[in-house]
Amino acid sequence: MTATAEKQKPAGDKAPGAVPTFTVTLKIQRFNPETDSEPHWESYQVTVHATDRVLDALHQIKWEQDGSLSFRRSCAHGVCGSDAMRINGKNRLACKTLVKDVNPDKPITVEPIKGLPVEKDLIVDMEPFFDAYREVMPFLITTGNEPTRERIQSQQDRDRFDDTTKCILCAACTTSCPVFWNDGQYFGPAAIVNAHRFIFDSRDEGGKQRLEVLNDKEGVWRCRTTFNCTEACPRGIEVTQAIQEVKRALLTSRF
Amino acid sequence: MTATSSETPRVDAVPVKHSRYRRVGASRGNFELWSWVFMRGSGILLLVLVFGHLFVNLMLGEGIHAVDFAFVGQKWSSPFWQVWDLLMLWLAELHGVNGVRTVINDYTEKNSTRWVLKALLFTSALLVMVLGTLVIFTFDPCIDPSSTLSVCSR
Ligand code: SF4
Ligand code: FES
Numbered sequence: 001m002t003a004t005a006e007k008q009k010p011a012g013d014k015a016p017g018a019v020p021t022f023t024v025t026l027k028i029q030r031f032n033p034e035t036d037s038e039p040h041w042e043s044y045q046v047t048v049h050a051t052d053r054v055l056d057a058l059h060q061i062k063w064e065q066d067g068s069l070s071f072r073r074s075c076a077h078g079v080c081g082s083d084a085m086r087i088n089g090k091n092r093l094a095c096k097t098l099v100k101d102v103n104p105d106k107p108i109t110v111e112p113i114k115g116l117p118v119e120k121d122l123i124v125d126m127e128p129f130f131d132a133y134r135e136v137m138p139f140l141i142t143t144g145n146e147p148t149r150e151r152i153q154s155q156q157d158r159d160r161f162d163d164t165t166k167c168i169l170c171a172a173c174t175t176s177c178p179v180f181w182n183d184g185q186y187f188g189p190a191a192i193v194n195a196h197r198f199i200f201d202s203r204d205e206g207g208k209q210r211l212e213v214l215n216d217k218e219g220v221w222r223c224r225t226t227f228n229c230t231e232a233c234p235r236g237i238e239v240t241q242a243i244q245e246v247k248r249a250l251l252t253s254r255f
Numbered sequence: 256m257t258a259t260s261s262e263t264p265r266v267d268a269v270p271v272k273h274s275r276y277r278r279v280g281a282s283r284g285n286f287e288l289w290s291w292v293f294m295r296g297s298g299i300l301l302l303v304l305v306f307g308h309l310f311v312n313l314m315l316g317e318g319i320h321a322v323d324f325a326f327v328g329q330k331w332s333s334p335f336w337q338v339w340d341l342l343m344l345w346l347a348e349l350h351g352v353n354g355v356r357t358v359i360n361d362y363t364e365k366n367s368t369r370w371v372l373k374a375l376l377f378t379s380a381l382l383v384m385v386l387g388t389l390v391i392f393t394f395d396p397c398i399d400p401s402s403t404l405s406v407c408s409r
Binding site for chain 1: 276277278279281282283284285286287288290291292360361362363364
């Protein structure tokens, strides 16, 4: 990080150790449902620090240049999953992407995530995404009496589904999937990841039901192992592998 | 958000804005599972069948120079090669059709286009399989009465 920071000499000489700044162009896809019939591109110039994220650049535009720019963000630290967007053609969290890492020499394109209806600018309607999520019943299902203490689980059993517990439901994976883009009927990687989290939880007893849900015509069998989801996931979840594991569980439950 | 959820629930009704994004109800059944398994199974079998076919036809004996009408007639007079070729025909056709069916599902956006393309696909598959099967089992190497082929001199 310091290496690049040293190379880019600050424009006006400041105190030693100061973070260098540079100017970048952001090309943002804008859409106002009240006036536009089609989305269009608009470019903005901002001066950012080498430590700034794309989210900071968007803030700067919204706060200092064009207050009508709309996007979602909440935590600003990669936890809430509300600011997934397509930056330079790849789905990422704006709050986890440094401007200097996405080739600031050229205009940086920022679009809403694909495959979900755009409501305004970078905001999409997440309802279809959450519908699929709800369908896999992402909650603990048990039978019998509730234990008086916590449900004990070995470290090994916990590790079995550790990867898929990390999901923050940002939709970066689902909206990077070409099968989902087509007609939005595919359950999508995120729903499968969250089903996986419970299917392989030793404390849960609803695995069978969830497998049946994902055996749907639009379920796991539509996965073409494109790996776009694994590449898009800001949490580094092995999404495609999780999908394959659900496929295997379905097969072994049959044979 | 409210605008989309207050629209009519019927999907193929008026082309409401965004309607294609709405999730249509579930459709359970094991068809896709079996089709997935079939693709793997038939793929492996086809590897054996196709390479066996190529080896026998092109490399054994005189190799490619021996392939003519008599060669085919000779082969199809044996039930073993009839079954071999029949399996190859059916598996290859079904494997291919299932692949193209998937491509159609993945790339068409409207149910009507989907339906038309699949109807064409299945008709062509039926034609190829019926004709192919017919040829394999009714093939007569001695159709020419003056044939000098060894299979016909019996
Ligand atoms: S699996 Fe990863 S990309 Fe997909 S919704 Fe969860 S955190 Fe986002
Ligand atoms: S704003 Fe919460 S994840 Fe980016």
